[in-house]
Amino acid sequence: xxxxxxxxxxxxxxxxxxxxxxxxxxxxxxxxxxxxxxxxxxxxxxxxxxxxxxxxxxxxxxxxxxxxxxxxxxxxxxxxxxxxxxxxxxxxxxxxxxxxxxxxxxxxxxxxxxxxxxxxxxxxxxxxxxxxxxxxxxxxxxxxxxxxxxxxxxxxxxxxxxxxxxxxxxxxxxxxxxxxxxxxxxxxxxxxxxxxxxxxxxxxxxxxxxxxxxxxxxxxxxxxxxxxxxxxxxxxxxxxxxxxxxxxxxxxxxxxxxxxxxxxxxxxxxxxxxxxxxxxxxxxxxxxxxxxxxxxxxxxxxxxxxxxxxxxxxxxxxxxxxxxxxxxxxxxxxxxxxxxxxxxxx
Numbered sequence: 001x002x003x004x005x006x007x008x009x010x011x012x013x014x015x016x017x018x019x020x021x022x023x024x025x026x027x028x029x030x031x032x033x034x035x036x037x038x039x040x041x042x043x044x045x046x047x048x049x050x051x052x053x054x055x056x057x058x059x060x061x062x063x064x065x066x067x068x069x070x071x072x073x074x075x076x077x078x079x080x081x082x083x084x085x086x087x088x089x090x091x092x093x094x095x096x097x098x099x100x101x102x103x104x105x106x107x108x109x110x111x112x113x114x115x116x117x118x119x120x121x122x123x124x125x126x127x128x129x130x131x132x133x134x135x136x137x138x139x140x141x142x143x144x145x146x147x148x149x150x151x152x153x154x155x156x157x158x159x160x161x162x163x164x165x166x167x168x169x170x171x172x173x174x175x176x177x178x179x180x181x182x183x184x185x186x187x188x189x190x191x192x193x194x195x196x197x198x199x200x201x202x203x204x205x206x207x208x209x210x211x212x213x214x215x216x217x218x219x220x221x222x223x224x225x226x227x228x229x230x231x232x233x234x235x236x237x238x239x240x241x242x243x244x245x246x247x248x249x250x251x252x253x254x255x256x257x258x259x260x261x262x263x264x265x266x267x268x269x270x271x272x273x274x275x276x277x278x279x280x281x282x283x284x285x286x287x288x289x290x291x292x293x294x295x296x297x298x299x300x301x302x303x304x305x306x307x308x309x310x311x312x313x314x315x316x317x318x319x320x321x322x323x324x325x326x327x328x329x330x331x332x333x334x335x336x337x338x339x340x341x342x343x344x345x346x
Contacts, residue, residue: 009041009048017234018044021051051234074293075166075186081293082168082186083284085224088277089217091284123211123245128164128190145211145245148253152243156255161204162192162235169228173278183281189225192237203238205257210244218242219258220280223273239266 009015015037022028037044074081123145126133133146168186175181191207206229208222222240230236240258247254258273259266 009044014048014234015041018048018051022047073291075168076293077166077168077186080170080184082170082184083291085185085187085221085228085277087291088185088224088281088284089220091287092217092220092280124190124209127209130160130163141246144252148245148251149209149243151251152253152255156195158191158193158195158207160191160193162189164191165189165229165233167225167228167232169224169231171231173281175282181282181285183278185224185228185281187221187225187228189229192229192235195241203257206237206240208240208242210242211246214244214247214254219261219273220277223258223270224277226270227274240270 019033019037022033023030073087074083076082122138123142126138126146127149135143138146166186166188168184170182170184172180173183189206190209192204193207194202194204195207197203206222206226208218208225210218219240219242222242226237226240242256244254244256246252257266258269262269262272
């Protein structure tokens with residue numbers, strides 16, 4: 001399956017990356033290679049495709065460890081803090097949530113959202129490990145989501161290419177007033193997989209798991225990840241897809257590819273959705289300009305020992321004194337007294 005990019009040579013960063021890869025192979029004379037790349041870069045299509053395949057094999061868990069998760073809103077990559085894509089989407093209006101709050105009240109709506117979020121996180125974390133899960137560790141509704149994932153897996157036969165990888169984006173974009181803004185964000189891609197299509201062909205897709213309801217923000221998030229994956233990892237996927245594990249369907253799950261949803265070329269839809277994300281970034285940057293990443297006076301430790309030393313004191317055991325409780329003596333009931341008579345009564 002080809003994952004080559006049409007027009008990849010228009011980006012100078014791609015030319016530089018490919019040159020480094022080809023020079024590292026030892027099969028090219030440097031001056032000749034640079035001359036060919038500068039004059040006819042489009043003729044290196046096969047080399048570019050091999051380079052992308054190489055990139056897929058080189059992105060490992062070790063690369064993720066170099067990207068330190070700083071707090072729940074930002075990623076620290078090198079010396080730069082990147083807001084998460086979901087943080088940027090705080091600025092996107094959520095009419096569905098507004099309606100729920102109006103119907104249930106703020107406190108009850110927040111409680112339901114938190115409970116659903118906790119269960120969704122447990123399912124999401126388990127799926128990200130790509131391993132066997134134990135029935136005893138999960139609630140019934142959580143286990144149903146795993147069963148639905150099994151059904152989807154049997155139908156689409158996914159092959160795992162990349163699992164749980166941090167990606168980031170950093171580029172200038174023009175605002176409507178003509179000024180430019182550096183748009184930067186990061187996020188954690190759930191999976192890159194090859195899936196079977198209904199016509200029997202395969203696609204390399206960026207797959208995102210969702211345990212909640214369908215939202216517009218979900219597509220803005222995954223398309224932002226697609227652009228970040230291409231920029232930070234050099235990997236260009238064929239499409240993006242979302243697997244809803246708690247869908248209002250007969251199966252209980254729903255899998256949708258963006259190209260099928262929009263009925264157009266995948267990257268045409270990705271670019272359109274990403275433009276909406278960038279516009280949301282402009283709003284977020286203005287509305288949350290005071291939001292900064294948390295800082296620590298020193299590097300946080302990897303592990304902390306919370307245990308206290310236990311002192312064993314050897315002392316002779318003493319018998320507890322036995323207290324004898326005697327029953328109280330009960331007085332016999334007295335006879336009734338006559339009321340005193342006053343002089344007038346006498």
